[in-house]
Amino acid sequence: MKNITPKLFLVLFILTLTACGKDEQKNETIDVQSNVDQTQILSNLKDDFAGDPERGKRLYLQCRACHSLKKGEPHKIGPNLYNFYGKQAGSQERFNYSSELLDSKILWDYDNLDRWLENPQALIPENKMVYVGMRNPKDREDLIAYLLIETQ
Numbered sequence: 001m002k003n004i005t006p007k008l009f010l011v012l013f014i015l016t017l018t019a020c021g022k023d024e025q026k027n028e029t030i031d032v033q034s035n036v037d038q039t040q041i042l043s044n045l046k047d048d049f050a051g052d053p054e055r056g057k058r059l060y061l062q063c064r065a066c067h068s069l070k071k072g073e074p075h076k077i078g079p080n081l082y083n084f085y086g087k088q089a090g091s092q093e094r095f096n097y098s099s100e101l102l103d104s105k106i107l108w109d110y111d112n113l114d115r116w117l118e119n120p121q122a123l124i125p126e127n128k129m130v131y132v133g134m135r136n137p138k139d140r141e142d143l144i145a146y147l148l149i150e151t152q
């Protein structure tokens with residue numbers, strides 16, 4: 001992803017602060033680690049919004065027949081995507097996923113989502129999402145921005 005340098009500095013800064021902290025603070029840090037995957041991915045969210053969600057909303061018309069985004073909405077041909085980001089593929093309850101998608105065990109971080117939207121069959125062969133892929137990187141960036149806002 002772009003702009004990795006500021007992020008790196010931020011991480012180093014936080015690590016320095018943690019290293020200087022008292023023992024109590026260290027314990028808190030350890031507790032938080034148990035959920036490190038989704039927390040870590042969600043902490044990158046600000047950068048993932050780099051795209052234009054208004055454009056993304058129009059691009060989402062390609063997905064809308066098969067996916068809902070808001071909490072509690074029913075699944076369609078594809079799963080409801082509420083809060084999917086940062087989780088393992090196939091985590092939405094009561095949706096009948098393909099074994100290929102479940103076995104992939106990939107995490108929905110930015111890069112995997114980007115690869116999925118570019119060409120779902122290349123990322124997870126034989127999965128059952130019938131979508132040809134979105135080849136333009138800028139389109140995917142905008143669509144992802146919209147998806148991340150709408151599924152929080």
Ligand code: HEC
Pocket residue numbers: 060062063064065066067077078079081084088089090091092096097098099100101117126127128129130131134147
């Ligand atoms: C023709 C219906 C269809 C279209 C169009 C479609 N999807 Fe899907 N999508 C599915 C199905 C079905 C699955 C589950 C695939 C499986 O189990 O192999 C899926 C899975 C997904 C997942 C993984 C969800 C999870 O819980 O792991 C994401 C993310 C996703 N789709 C996003 C999109 C986006 C964004 C678009 C628009 C660019 C889109 N899909 C277009 C049917 C569709």
